[in-house]
Amino acid sequence: MRLFKKVAIIxxxxxxxxxxxxxxxxxxxxxxxxxxxxxESLAEAKKIGAIDDGSRGLGIIKGADLxxxxxxxxxxxxxxxxxxxxxxxxxxxxxxxxxxxxIVSCLGKIFTNYVGTHPLAGSEKSxxxxxxxxxxxxxxxxxxxxxKTAPAALKxxxxxxxxxxxxxxxxxxxxxxxxxxxxxxxxxxxxFSLIASVPDKYLKVSSTGLRDTTRLAASSSEIWExxxxxxxxxxxxxxxxxxxNLSAIAxxxxxxxxxxxxxxxxxxxxxxxxxxxx
Amino acid sequence: MRLFKKVAIIxxxxxxxxxxxxxxxxxxxxxxxxxxxxxESLAEAKKIGAIDDGSRGLGIIKGADLxxxxxxxxxxxxxxxxxxxxxxxxxxxxxxxxxxxxIVSCLGKIFTNYVGTHPLAGSEKSxxxxxxxxxxxxxxxxxxxxxKTAPAALKxxxxxxxxxxxxxxxxxxxxxxxxxxxxxxxxxxxxFSLIASVPDKYLKVSSTGLRDTTRLAASSSEIWExxxxxxxxxxxxxxxxxxxNLSAIAxxxxxxxxxxxxxxxxxxxxxxxxxxxx
Numbered sequence: 001m002r003l004f005k006k007v008a009i010i011x012x013x014x015x016x017x018x019x020x021x022x023x024x025x026x027x028x029x030x031x032x033x034x035x036x037x038x039x040e041s042l043a044e045a046k047k048i049g050a051i052d053d054g055s056r057g058l059g060i061i062k063g064a065d066l067x068x069x070x071x072x073x074x075x076x077x078x079x080x081x082x083x084x085x086x087x088x089x090x091x092x093x094x095x096x097x098x099x100x101x102x103i104v105s106c107l108g109k110i111f112t113n114y115v116g117t118h119p120l121a122g123s124e125k126s127x128x129x130x131x132x133x134x135x136x137x138x139x140x141x142x143x144x145x146x147x148k149t150a151p152a153a154l155k156x157x158x159x160x161x162x163x164x165x166x167x168x169x170x171x172x173x174x175x176x177x178x179x180x181x182x183x184x185x186x187x188x189x190x191x192f193s194l195i196a197s198v199p200d201k202y203l204k205v206s207s208t209g210l211r212d213t214t215r216l217a218a219s220s221s222e223i224w225e226x227x228x229x230x231x232x233x234x235x236x237x238x239x240x241x242x243x244x245n246l247s248a249i250a251x252x253x254x255x256x257x258x259x260x261x262x263x264x265x266x267x268x269x270x271x272x273x274x275x276x277x278x
Numbered sequence: 279m280r281l282f283k284k285v286a287i288i289x290x291x292x293x294x295x296x297x298x299x300x301x302x303x304x305x306x307x308x309x310x311x312x313x314x315x316x317x318e319s320l321a322e323a324k325k326i327g328a329i330d331d332g333s334r335g336l337g338i339i340k341g342a343d344l345x346x347x348x349x350x351x352x353x354x355x356x357x358x359x360x361x362x363x364x365x366x367x368x369x370x371x372x373x374x375x376x377x378x379x380x381i382v383s384c385l386g387k388i389f390t391n392y393v394g395t396h397p398l399a400g401s402e403k404s405x406x407x408x409x410x411x412x413x414x415x416x417x418x419x420x421x422x423x424x425x426k427t428a429p430a431a432l433k434x435x436x437x438x439x440x441x442x443x444x445x446x447x448x449x450x451x452x453x454x455x456x457x458x459x460x461x462x463x464x465x466x467x468x469x470f471s472l473i474a475s476v477p478d479k480y481l482k483v484s485s486t487g488l489r490d491t492t493r494l495a496a497s498s499s500e501i502w503e504x505x506x507x508x509x510x511x512x513x514x515x516x517x518x519x520x521x522x523n524l525s526a527i528a529x530x531x532x533x534x535x536x537x538x539x540x541x542x543x544x545x546x547x548x549x550x551x552x553x554x555x556x
Contacts, residue, residue: 120485139485169483182476183484187491190472192546193523197516198460203552205447206461207398207417210553212490213465217550221543228531228539238475239528243521246471250517253506261506265499268470272495274481275488 001163003156004029008061008087009068010079012036012045012054015096015122016070017131020050022164025133033060044128062086066160069095069107073226076103080110089113092153094160098184099231100144100173108146113153116144116173118180119166124218141166144173181234186242188224189235191216279441281434282307286339286365287346288357290314290323290332293374293400294348295409298328300442303411311338322406340364344438347373347385351504354381358388367391370431372438376462377509378422378451386424391431394422394451396458397444402496419444422451459512464520466502467513469494 007023009016012034020032034051035058036042042054053060058079061067064087069076076095087093093111096119097103104116119141123130141161145154161168171179195214198206228235245264252261285307287294291314298310312329313336314320320332331338336357339345342365347354354373365371371389374397375381382394397419401408419439423432439446449457473492476484506513523542530539 179480196523197520202457217546242475245474268474268495
């Protein structure tokens with residue numbers, strides 16, 4: 001379904017590139033252009049048919065009626081004022097960033113038709129080389145409008161994500177960041193901490209358990225450093241809750257307290273079983 | 279290759295059942311019998327052709343020239359003296375337990391031809407219902423002989439596991455437990471702690487990241503409570519190292535220390551990349 005004339009993707013990495021492919025595949029826009037600081041990324045995006053045209057300069061986005069920020073957090077904040085001067089005030093602007101309070105507060109002031117979004121798609125992999133048009137299919141996309149969000153823009157962006165076959169839900173930026181601190185940022189931190197804790201020479205005496213539990217640690221450090229620093233308070237809260245549970249297990253082991261240990265393990269299993277099947 | 283006349287599997291769960299299937303498939307024994315406290319488990323094991331015969335009583339193992347302990351740790355310790363009275367002193371005895379110091383010390387005193395083994399196979403699933411004959415193929419099996427282990431028994435058990443297509447390595451029980459504390463027991467504890475930390479109502483706002491990082495939390499609490507309590511010291515050490523790394527990340531976030539945060543994240547990624555591909 002044709003929803004836009006010209007879509008500009010700022011950042012043609014894993015998410016930006018996959019989104020471009022999906023937009024092309026669904027016929028959502030007549031034209032898709034990409035901006036990246038890396039020539040090779042643009043060349044690859046063009047080669048796989050994700051974008052019609054690409055450039056390292058922002059001029060190419062002129063005339064876009066949808067602009068999608070798909071760069072790390074800091075680049076979103078930095079590029080926004082420059083992009084504002086190039087596009088029409090009527091253009092709809094979204095971002096796909098993993099934290100929302102900071103980005104929504106910043107972009108909401110700059111663009112008239114801005115809607116914060118966060119598709120829970122992607123993986124520990126990064127770069128256009130790993131882009132696939134089907135990563136959004138069946139996934140959850142969180143929309144984070146505020147009291148100032150234009151209703152028409154919200155409605156159109158909701159339709160946009162549903163056309164890409166994501167389920168959409170609406171959360172405030174604050175609630176989004178609070179929840180994602182536990183369900184995404186904390187798991188990343190745990191994966192980083194866990195693999196960092198295993199002595200190098202022990203690594204090969206391991207199996208799928210360590211591999212899966214630390215998969216997220218293969219994520220881009222540049223992207224994740226910025227995500228973590230843009231959701232400080234909620235992340236620190238989530239780490240505290242985690243530390244409490246870890247200490248409870250450690251104490252159960254130390255004191256040989258079978259009953260306490262068993263209770264935590266059974267609760268954990270019950271909660272894990274409510275997540276969709278592996 | 280025929281290596282044994284009669285193999286007795288004590289505990290026809292995921293590992294015991296899979297092992298029975300693999301033994302049958304490879305023609306390693308003329309006869310395989312199973313012992314389980316659950317009638318249903320024995321019935322299923324017989325139905326899928328994992329065992330020729332099964333019983334809730336130990337009498338059935340009489341005449342076995344290989345006995346395999348595949349029950350949780352406590353049952354191994356408890357059943358060993360009773361089994362000693364039933365089998366010939368010449369019989370080879372192994373266990374497939376996840377910790378070795380305690381089990382090896384106990385069984386080494388009871389059986390003349392005992393060899394501790396730990397195949398790094400299996401998953402968070404449990405029970406005969408999840409048994410598959412190919413779970414050992416390509417995996418790593420750790421053999422933990424001591425100064426008292428009979429060389430002929432060790433040689434034969436090494437051949438046994440290699441016939442099942444595992445790679446085998448030899449470690450002392452102490453080294454095994456120290457390493458596995460980091461590469462298996464800690465990841466389980468982390469997975470339990472992580473899922474326990476996520477508020478129930480947040481669980482559905484999550485994706486594959488949380489699911490994979492907590493996969494191990496779906497493990498049997500009965501089995502894991504016993505594993506954790508049988509490797510206390512090394513596990514507590516591993517938790518301390520983990521807590522240090524987690525605190526370093528938390529501090530980096532709190533202090534906005536990009537350089538420190540980036541260093542940890544990059545180290546983590548580098549280490550994770552040395553694990554075999556996901």
